Each structure stands twice: as C-alpha cells, then as structure tokens.
Amino acid sequence: MKRWLGPLGVLIFVAAAAHVAALHLAPGVIMARALDMLAARGVALHRFTTPERVTPQTQSVVRSSPDLYYALCRYDLSNPGTQVSVRMGSWPDYQSLSFFDARTDNFATIRGSGRAVAVRLLPPGSAAEEGAIVSPTAKGVILIRRLAPDAERFAAATTAGKVDRCRLEWRDRIAAPAGAA
C-alpha cells in the first residue's frame, strides 16, 4: 500500500496544477484564437472594419447582437514607443467605445451617445496621461457599438462610421510607423 502513496500524491498535485493552469490560460488562449479568427475574417490591425450587419450568415463572434452595429479594430502595442489614436464619430443614438485586452477583460468603455469621442491608447506600463488609456496588455481589440436595429439605421451607422479612426502612431511623432495600417 505504502508504495502507492508517492504516485497518488503526484497524481493529486498534477491534477490540481493542471486544473489551475487550464483555467488561468483559457481566456488568453481563447482570445488569441479569436484575434486570429478576426484577422482571417478581415478585421484589420489598427483600422476599424466597415462591418456587415450581423446575421446568421455574417456572424463572426459568439453572441453578437443583430440589433447593433459593431466595428472592430485589432491593436498591437508591442513597441513601447507607439500609441493607438482612436476616434469614434458622432451618432444620435446609443454608442460606445470599448477596449478589451488579451485576457478578454473589458478594461475601459466610453459612452458617446450624441457626440464624438477621441482618445489615445498607450502601451502597458505607461504613465497615466490626460485623454489617454493605458492598455494592460500589448495586444487587444477595440470595439465600437452603435444601436442600429434595422437595415435603415444600420446604413446610417455605416455612414457615421466613415469618420471612425484607429491608427498606430509614434508617441512623439504623428506619422505612423512603417508597415502600420
């Protein structure tokens, strides 16, 4: 009996460690896969997509709402000298600008019903600045939601979205780094 105590202890320890590790890693793994999937479906890096209305045929993210306009922008602030300049154009109804990090946390949301919003997104570890948000992770997603429950409102939201902006910049210059979209 005694000779099984060692393997039994190892089994319990490994099971507990694997359990904790799987839960800890799952959001990051799922988000990384989602980012890859969004990239494969044309969601650009540092540029808002011009979205299609959410239907069973066009949906790309689980539990999307068919009543909302979603514009997505992937970002990568791996270079600490960069920032993402974000602008959400005006929309007379509900709209919001939300930020999600690489672990799926919604670390900031700005409501902008009836007004335009401009903000800068800074790399992890940056000092707080007025008019700027610090991202907890280098990579993530920025999402604009606009209430647009029918085809007519969706078309209007698409027009409003033409002035939306998501652009990578050097923090001490205005020009975008080479290769950035």
Next chain:
Amino acid sequence: MQRVLAYLAAIVTGAAIGLGSALWLAGLLPGTNNVAFGNVDVDGWRSDFAIGSEAADPYTRARVAHHGLLALAKSEAVYFTRNTDDDGRSLSSACTYRLSGGAMPAGWWSVTLYDQASMLPANTDNALSIDAGRAGSGAWEAIIAAAAPADTKHWISSRNAGAFDLTLRLYMPDPALLSEPEAALVPPRIERLSCGEHG
C-alpha cells in the same frame, strides 16, 4: 521500472483529470452549453455581474471567453441568459413559446435567440430578436416559433436552432438593477404554448 511507470501513469492521469475537470466546470468541453451561469438569478434568468471585469473568477472568465467574448462590463451592460421555459423545460425549436414582459430598468434592452453553439440559428427569417424600440414602452409580447405565426406583431424565429437559449441584454442599466437585481428587474416570461413537428 514498475515504479517509474507508476509515476508516469500518475502524471498523465493527473493532467487529464485536472484539464478535464477545469474544462467541464468552465463549460468548455465540446457539446456543452453551460451559458446559464452566474451569481445573479432573477426568476430563472442567470447573469454574472463580474463579466468583463478582472474580478471575474477563473471559471466565469473561461465561460465568458468562450460564450460571450467581447461582453461589456456591468457599468455599461448586463447580460442575462435562460435556456428553460417558465416550467423549467429546456427550450426547443420543436415548440412554440410566448415571450412577454414590460419596461426594463435600463436605457435599452433586447432579447436574442442563440443556438447551442452560442451563434444565431442558421436561418434567413430576419427575425432574431426583439428590442425596446420595437416592443414600445408598455407591456409587450413576442412569439418564438420555427415558422411565422399568422396573427402576431413580433416573431422570433427558432428555425434550425434545435435546443436554444435566450439572452436578455440591458444596456445603460439603472443603478438599482446593479445593486438589487431581484427587486429591480421583472424579466420576460417564457410560456410554452405547444410542441410538435411544427411547434
């Protein structure tokens, strides 16, 4: 040699148990649809107000990452999900239901139907939800069925959904909803009307 094999078996078995139990409890195993989770339960509608925040426990985080990616934190929106009718029976596209309610404690709300993969069901009926704008300010009702009813104003199509659930979105929630959801929210009722080949 036998001792080495015993330790190897313990490591492999332990890893499998740990991984499997984590995925099962987080609702991530293939074929599971454990979306009605959370610490808030209002008449069978379940929510977790820690969604989207760092405070979410690891099980919630994993579930949300899988079933509700890019969900907003509660200050902006809360999400309730229900996969049973008022009598506790699983929702199915083989049945017809009456969904009814009234005003909600939020700036805007909607109820949307999703299949077991957390996706909109594969149909072209353009009848996937009801929202505050269409429902109006007072009492409202919608019929959930696989085919359009002849005499109803609001229809939510369950065609090709199989077993499904409903998500209630409440955007710009009233403070009372966040502090005392059971008192502030009167959620929609889901009454089963009939079942059969065509619901």
